[in-house]
Amino acid sequence: MTYSFVKPKIKPVFSLFLRIWMVFFFFGAGFIVFIYLFIYIKTSFILSNIEQKKQELITIQNSIDENEKLFVLLSDQKGLALSINGKEGDNEKLRYDIANLFDLIVKTNGIKLDELNINRHYLRLSGITPTKEMFSLLIETPLKSVFDESKTSFYRLKNGWYRFVSVNEETIRLDNER
Template sequence: MRYSLIKPKIKPVFNLFTRIWIYFTSISVALIFVVFIVVVFKSYYASVQLDDKKEELAQILAQINANKLKYQELVRQNDKAELILGDLEQEQENGKNKVLLKSIQNLFTLVPKNISLNEVLMEDRSLILRGITPTKEMFALLLEAPLRSIFSNSQTSYYQLENGWYRFVSVNITIPEEMYEQKR
């Protein structure tokens, strides 16, 4: 027996409106999840870059401090050179230490190949040379004579090495003209 004139249809669990609502909700959740993942990776990448920049900043600051120390050393050496050779502006005005500078340049051109200089220490009014020479006579003829003509007082000490050569220490001092005139 039939009680209905129409054939019964199977009723879906979700109607069309519910399916559309579920579809758009899942797409929205997926998009929010993708945006969340992108934000997390961007923030991680930014923190890594920040750490790299901090390390780079620390290296740059260390380099700046090292350069400041080098600059201070160069300023100190420049001041010492100005004491020895005179200020360039004053030098142009009165030519006070041009002779000394030229003499020292000539000294380095006079050093023969056999004599090797290990240390050249130039202070306010003195020049100290340390090195090795094959013979005392070679040093006396080739370097000591020009040094005596440049400096007021020149003394050289020799120490014989095992190979027969000599290690020398030459101390040369310039006495200021004022003190030289007072001694007379």
């Protein structure tokens, strides 16, 4: 005997609606986990990149400090060189004549310089020479053509050579006298 006109059906544990709802729930949870992992990895990559940039910044700052020190040193050396050589175009003939004088000293291999003091209007040379005549012909004559006043004193050494001290001065003229 049956009390129902409908044949009983087996009911599934999960209905179609529950299955659809669970699929969307797990898809949403998976999407949230994926976004979280993506942001976490991207953030860690950016943080490591920031650390590298900090190290590069420290290295660049150190090189800037070194370059500033080198710039100050080179500026000082340039100032010293300009004070010795004079400004561009100033004392051009004097520089040319002194360069020729040094060329002569280097080529002779006989005259040796021990000391050289130079400024804008003054040149003092000291050293040794084999003979007074050699010094007079090679160095003293060009110096007399460059400077207004040239004095040289010699001292004989035990080996027969001469120690010399040559003081050369240019009288200071006003710019309109030149």
